[in-house]
Amino acid sequence: MSRKKISQPDMKILWGRSGSKCAICKTDLIQEKKEGSGYPIGEMAHIEDENPTSTRYNHEMMDDERNKYDNLILLCPKCHTIIDKDYQEYTVEKLKQMKKDHEKWVEESLKKHMPNITFAELEVIIKHLMGIPTLENGDYVTIVPPKEKIEKNDLSPEVENYITIGMLKVKQVRDYLNKNPDIHFAERLRAGFVNKYRELRKEGLEGDALFYALLDFASNSSPDFKYMTAGLSVLTYFFELCEVFEE
Template sequence: MGASYPTKIILAFRSGGICAFPKCGKHLTYDAKVGDDAHIGEAAHICGEKPGAARYDASMTDEQRDNVRNLIYLCTDHHTIIDKVEADWPVSELQALKESHEKQVRQAMEEAFADVAFPELQTAVSWVSNQTPAGNGSFDLTAPDEKIKKNELSNGARHIIAAGLTSRATVAAYVEAEAQLDSDFPERLKAGFLEQYYGLRKQGHKGDELFELMCDFAQRGMRRQADRTAGIAVLIYLFEICDVFEK
């Protein structure tokens, strides 16, 4: 069956768009000349996808095999290595590698919130100038805890939101400064996120899955950690103050 496209996007987000193989560090995002950038990493199965595949476990269901918990984000070369040299890469080793890599990515993101400043925010929302202002929604403040419960988000999402809220004053000041130059800026900013949010909702995504897909969208293929984190800081700012996520 294979992992779904949204699952691959979530895996890429958790991996920071970087190959998880030790000392590889390859950025697996293609900078598109037209349209959105593309994730080009591979969602490698830890326990094989089908009989005969490396580390195949007959006791698993197809859903379990294609779940993000059984996938590790790799470049083509290292995906080939773990499957061709199976003895060197048992399930326990790959699970530990995945956990360590994704933990490092999350820690780097959370630590970078403290350094979010106007230059990074400008890069993160450079797409806004081409966005049509939003025609619906609101900018009403909602308590984060209330919104987290409403959207059925886990502690993992809660930690990202809590870390992101440390940048709230900086993001608010940036949005206010931009609005002085362009009164439609806040509405265009909101519009871009709302369009993506409602599109994902229509596809049936919700909870943590929806949150992580929105985080990936907020990063828009950016490679620098500071810029990637700034994109998520903007998302969390909107999470608190408008209709991006249910209130």
């Protein structure tokens, strides 16, 4: 059977909105390693199936459409097997609803965890970000209302909600950076972030896919809400400073 590939932007959006967790059982889909970043163990399952013998197969759907974010649900291998064996229970409508509920749950969880972020979580996240190479040096910083930037960059209401949650801790990120005795610390962090942003743009990512790719980077691909929220606050900090995304 010919399997068309799922594009990088669709992957980024799916993994980002799913919080790297199974939409059914909520298992973390990043396997941690002793050293270095973890690796993905999730499966991007088709809602309208790619298998023509499935009752979830839609003959009218083109392969391209079938492999889009809208038709995918992120699952662990076990739940993927279950939905493909039990078509009666896991209908197209049911899977769409589960995906929607799951993404809402991820957003709510970020909102719930955000107030608990302290310097400790920021330290872990920022330490990781400091380990990355930097190239570029300081151009100046302007502040543009996030609202305008969201429109300009064609970001969805879902991403806007994430940014609104991230705003809750922007001040704490600033305080954290200000208290560092090394005056170049914030500058190095910024340069690393901007580098990554440019790298991802060069790969052709934009809009929501770019946002989720940066969030993944900022939180070191952690499926832990604690670090996801810390990463989100750092990303929002740079978003607000206009270091990333177009003004």
